[in-house]
Amino acid sequence: MLLLEKYFALLSMLMVPVLYIITCSLFYLLLYKWKPQTFQAKKIQTQSLAPAQLRREISYTIISLLIFCVMGFVVYLLQRKGLSRLYFKLSDYGITYFIISILLMTLLHDTYFYWTHRLLHLRGWYGKIHIVHHLSSNPSPFTALSFHPVEAFIQAAITPLIVLVIPCHPIALSVFLLYMTVKNVLGHSGYELTGNYFSNSKFSRWRNSSTHHNLHHFYAKDNYGLYFTFWDRWMKTLRNKSDN
Numbered sequence: 001m002l003l004l005e006k007y008f009a010l011l012s013m014l015m016v017p018v019l020y021i022i023t024c025s026l027f028y029l030l031l032y033k034w035k036p037q038t039f040q041a042k043k044i045q046t047q048s049l050a051p052a053q054l055r056r057e058i059s060y061t062i063i064s065l066l067i068f069c070v071m072g073f074v075v076y077l078l079q080r081k082g083l084s085r086l087y088f089k090l091s092d093y094g095i096t097y098f099i100i101s102i103l104l105m106t107l108l109h110d111t112y113f114y115w116t117h118r119l120l121h122l123r124g125w126y127g128k129i130h131i132v133h134h135l136s137s138n139p140s141p142f143t144a145l146s147f148h149p150v151e152a153f154i155q156a157a158i159t160p161l162i163v164l165v166i167p168c169h170p171i172a173l174s175v176f177l178l179y180m181t182v183k184n185v186l187g188h189s190g191y192e193l194t195g196n197y198f199s200n201s202k203f204s205r206w207r208n209s210s211t212h213h214n215l216h217h218f219y220a221k222d223n224y225g226l227y228f229t230f231w232d233r234w235m236k237t238l239r240n241k242s243d244n
């Protein structure tokens, strides 16, 4: 049995929680504790982070991480029952598909996130569930998983969904989960850290920046996407800094 297959249950359950704990902590310490002066010019909203907000976000994040852990176990169960499309031998699909599968996972998650996020903004859902995430109108790295448990369940369900529909190697899935984590934490960091070259490139039009998601928290509407602006452009829900 391959080493990955042997320890897959552990990898599956702990991957997302460990990635989030490390990424949230590093971004928080760097931007809010160690070097706030260095990055001051890149802060999107100028007011400082209230300790009460941070305490609330960390409490909800702990519950969310437990839910992500349970969903990781669901992924393991799907694999054990032969219901997942995970494969463990790289040679089964080849290296080109390995790379394509990461892109497919990102596109599926972007679509899933956009439409579940739109759903969570409907009147009945917003006040009862999504409001927890929007209590942070000036987000911090710990806002990334500051969810009502129902929303945490909806967001964590992307991993079982992926392994059900996309043939993927556990390492490709891990690369995708790392990208997902960094993108989500960066989008809530409160800072726009991308340089001018990246911001002005022709691809930036389709990329969801930290500023986009920060505007979503400030206005509590528009900019529902996670990685890309496709869906926001197509559904006419895109808001730029210059819009009011």
Ligand SMILES: [Zn+2]
Binding pocket: 133, 143, 144, 188, 213, 217
């Ligand atoms: Zn958010």
Ligand SMILES: [Zn+2]
Binding pocket: 117, 121, 130, 134, 216, 220
């Ligand atoms: Zn929202």
